[in-house]
Amino acid sequence: MSDGLNLSRRIRRTPYTDRVEAAGVRGFSVVNHMLLPKAFQPTVEQDYWHLRTHAQIWDVSCQRQVDISGPDAARLVQWMTPRNIGGAKPGDCLYVPIIDADAGLINDPVLLKLAEDHFWLSIADSDVLLYAKGLAIGAGMDVRVTEPDVSPLAVQGPKAVDLMADLFGAAIRDLGFFKFGWFDFQGTKQLIARSGYSRQGGYEIYLNGGSLGSALWDAVWQAGQPYNITPGCPNLIERIEGGLFSYGNEMTRDNNPLEIGLGKFCTLDGSIDYIGSQALRRIATEGIRRDIRGVTFDGGPCPTCSSPWPVMVGALKVGQITSGIWSPRLKTNVGLSLIDTGYDDIGQPVTVHSRDGLARVGQITSLPM
Amino acid sequence: MSDGLNLSRRIRRTPYTDRVEAAGVRGFSVVNHMLLPKAFQPTVEQDYWHLRTHAQIWDVSCQRQVDISGPDAARLVQWMTPRNIGGAKPGDCLYVPIIDADAGLINDPVLLKLAEDHFWLSIADSDVLLYAKGLAIGAGMDVRVTEPDVSPLAVQGPKAVDLMADLFGAAIRDLGFFKFGWFDFQGTKQLIARSGYSRQGGYEIYLNGGSLGSALWDAVWQAGQPYNITPGCPNLIERIEGGLFSYGNEMTRDNNPLEIGLGKFCTLDGSIDYIGSQALRRIATEGIRRDIRGVTFDGGPCPTCSSPWPVMVGALKVGQITSGIWSPRLKTNVGLSLIDTGYDDIGQPVTVHSRDGLARVGQITSLPM
Numbered sequence: 128m129s130d131g132l133n134l135s136r137r138i139r140r141t142p143y144t145d146r147v148e149a150a151g152v153r154g155f156s157v158v159n160h161m162l163l164p165k166a167f168q169p170t171v172e173q174d175y176w177h178l179r180t181h182a183q184i185w186d187v188s189c190q191r192q193v194d195i196s197g198p199d200a201a202r203l204v205q206w207m208t209p210r211n212i213g214g215a216k217p218g219d220c221l222y223v224p225i226i227d228a229d230a231g232l233i234n235d236p237v238l239l240k241l242a243e244d245h246f247w248l249s250i251a252d253s254d255v256l257l258y259a260k261g262l263a264i265g266a267g268m269d270v271r272v273t274e275p276d277v278s279p280l281a282v283q284g285p286k287a288v289d290l291m292a293d294l295f296g297a298a299i300r301d302l303g304f305f306k307f308g309w310f311d312f313q314g315t316k317q318l319i320a321r322s323g324y325s326r327q328g329g330y331e332i333y334l335n336g337g338s339l340g341s342a343l344w345d346a347v348w349q350a351g352q353p354y355n356i357t358p359g360c361p362n363l364i365e366r367i368e369g370g371l372f373s374y375g376n377e378m379t380r381d382n383n384p385l386e387i388g389l390g391k392f393c394t395l396d397g398s399i400d401y402i403g404s405q406a407l408r409r410i411a412t413e414g415i416r417r418d419i420r421g422v423t424f425d426g427g428p429c430p431t432c433s434s435p436w437p438v439m440v441g442a443l444k445v446g447q448i449t450s451g452i453w454s455p456r457l458k459t460n461v462g463l464s465l466i467d468t469g470y471d472d473i474g475q476p477v478t479v480h481s482r483d484g485l486a487r488v489g490q491i492t493s494l495p496m
Numbered sequence: 497m498s499d500g501l502n503l504s505r506r507i508r509r510t511p512y513t514d515r516v517e518a519a520g521v522r523g524f525s526v527v528n529h530m531l532l533p534k535a536f537q538p539t540v541e542q543d544y545w546h547l548r549t550h551a552q553i554w555d556v557s558c559q560r561q562v563d564i565s566g567p568d569a570a571r572l573v574q575w576m577t578p579r580n581i582g583g584a585k586p587g588d589c590l591y592v593p594i595i596d597a598d599a600g601l602i603n604d605p606v607l608l609k610l611a612e613d614h615f616w617l618s619i620a621d622s623d624v625l626l627y628a629k630g631l632a633i634g635a636g637m638d639v640r641v642t643e644p645d646v647s648p649l650a651v652q653g654p655k656a657v658d659l660m661a662d663l664f665g666a667a668i669r670d671l672g673f674f675k676f677g678w679f680d681f682q683g684t685k686q687l688i689a690r691s692g693y694s695r696q697g698g699y700e701i702y703l704n705g706g707s708l709g710s711a712l713w714d715a716v717w718q719a720g721q722p723y724n725i726t727p728g729c730p731n732l733i734e735r736i737e738g739g740l741f742s743y744g745n746e747m748t749r750d751n752n753p754l755e756i757g758l759g760k761f762c763t764l765d766g767s768i769d770y771i772g773s774q775a776l777r778r779i780a781t782e783g784i785r786r787d788i789r790g791v792t793f794d795g796g797p798c799p800t801c802s803s804p805w806p807v808m809v810g811a812l813k814v815g816q817i818t819s820g821i822w823s824p825r826l827k828t829n830v831g832l833s834l835i836d837t838g839y840d841d842i843g844q845p846v847t848v849h850s851r852d853g854l855a856r857v858g859q860i861t862s863l864p865m
Binding site for chain 1: 500501502503504505506507509522523524525526529534535596597602621622623624626627628629630631632633634635636637742743744745771800801802803804818819
């Protein structure tokens with residue numbers, strides 16, 4: 128599952144890394160040039176059951192913010208995404224795929240609208256800041272593009288609501304899904320959103336000011352004691368079952384948003400102007416050639432999927448597993464794959480060729496599983 | 497030195513990773529969303545002595561190429577860097593700092609001029625491809641910006657020339673430093689440059705076609721047997737002593753090229769038009785406030801420098817160590833730091849506060865050490 132990671136300043140520590148290390152982290156990944164804790168409990172399975180039952184604290188600082196402000200901010204943000212952001216209000220979070228001129232996915236951030244002329248893009252693993260800077264410089268737009276000292280800390284799990292109400296007040300219970308508000312923490316105003324990279328509910332605290340990192344971690348930890356809180360991280364089993372895709376895994380620049388099931392976020396009627404609109408409308412007209420699906424496959428717990436595994440129907444490759452792991456709940460391996468149309472019906476029998484050389488019998492499933 | 501790294505497709509394997517694993521790699525870093533091997537020999541010190549004496553094979557595929565081609569390619573590349581590329585010829589490599597409108601460093605790639613309208617930027621750790629795409633889209637330039645299937649394999653060390661001459665023919669001896677040529681490999685034409693991220697000499701083979709990865713590795717390995725070849729990687733001791741800086745460590749967007757000692761690559765007379773020229777000329781006029789230096793410091797071998805360590809003159813912080821390690825040759829710790837002007841004279845006594853709590857006595861040095 129893990130190998131040695133050499134540390135350096137370039138792989139940035141977060142405001143919570145000291146606490147994460149004290150909590151016994153066993154492994155990291157690297158996202159946006161920053162450490163993302165990836166393992167705490169003895170096994171990913173224990174972590175999974177705990178996440179579905181209690182509350183967890185996650186250092187997701189690597190979800191960096193690209194801060195876009197100024198007179199042309201709204202125009203730049205709209206130009207970057209096929210999703211119509213015209214109706215968004217301050218306090219709204221919007222999932223906004225970002226594509227290039229060929230409709231290839233560059234990132235799939237969450238947009239936070241702070242004001243009419245001020246936005247954050249809470250990004251997956253690619254330097255959206257450089258793309259936004261390039262666009263703004265190239266087009267001569269009047270905007271400022273920066274990476275602020277903002278480091279999200281997630282509180283996830285079914286007990287997250289009670290925990291957060293204890294810590295920040297009962298009003299936080301009324302925060303709608305994908306809405307954010309401002310809450311007091313030690314004399315500061317902090318942005319908290321009802322969101323997170325799991326299907327178990329919870330919040331993300333967009334801590335502004337890294338020097339408060341340990342204090343915030345400790346406060347959440349203390350408030351979490353009645354709720355059996357543990358340190359955690361995005362859980363691979365839970366996110367695959369839940370159909371939560373990961374940029375760089377399920378989607379790259381080789382993919383368009385329509386085949387990743389993101390058509391509902393794409394404006395195709397020509398009513399807004401964005402980069403890649405022509406390419407995307409052409410793809411929509413011609414029809415997609417593959418579609419994202421779940422795959423279950425047998426043969427006992429599979430190894431770590433660190434490069435794609437072929438998904439076969441007979442001798443024909445119809446897809447590739449881009450994330451896969453054993454599910455202790457479904458008692459089978461679960462994976463995500465783009466599947467060629469014609470072979471993407473739910474229940475379609477397939478064979479998965481995992482890295483260990485096994486040909487594993489499986490079938491196409493809907494998502495979430 | 498290392499911690500667990502969780503693997504996934506997003507952290508891309510390279511055409512050589514299978515061989516690297518078979519060769520007993522002990523740790524990786526992540527650069528440009530790709531694995532960079534970081535440790536082979538039992539210690540970094542053994543690796544260091546070997547690199548200075550024999551020949552090594554390095555998987556530096558993470559030096560991704562940003563391919564820029566088309567009628568506006570030369571204009572776009574020149575716009576991205578303060579270095580005047582007007583005199584470059586096909587076959588030239590140029591070190592080209594890339595800065596933003598505030599003169600903050602975005603990357604410090606090597607530019608390879610393939611043709612008058614075709615360039616590669618061989619990049620350090622940031623998504624220059626997205627910046628170039630943004631600029632091109634924003635300014636409506638007629639260029640194509642892609643990441644080709646090109647994965648550099650470096651052969652470094654004093655015996656690299658003989659090894660490469662055995663493998664690719666004697667003509668490779670005549671290749672000038674920072675020049676490239678085209679050489680045959682198994683019926684393909686491959687770009688090979690006299691370059692590399694060490695001061696020990698050598699070449700980088702820009703393998704075009706990942707499916708040839710194992711074959712190329714094996715061919716170099718075989719040819720390297722008379723030269724005591726070992727698998728290696730950029731060596732932290734050697735690069736610090738040699739004054740080779742690392743983007744993300746010694747320099748970030750918070751730094752301008754003048755303070756990193758890159759003034760010789762910056763055109764400040766207004767003769768060319770590039771992004772950040774105004775800011776850079778203002779900095780040049782006002783004078784830089786800090787300058788990159790070497791630092792030696794005692795107190796026995798220092799721990800891994802994973803976040804900057806203060807460099808003090810008395811009670812005053814005058815800099816921070818961004819890379820540091822014990823040098824077995826100099827018998828002291830060696831580090832790199834920006835040092836405030838006024839305290840940057842060679843021989844200036846300083847104290848380095850390393851992560852282990854020690855206040856280590858040291859002094860400012862020139863580079864290379």
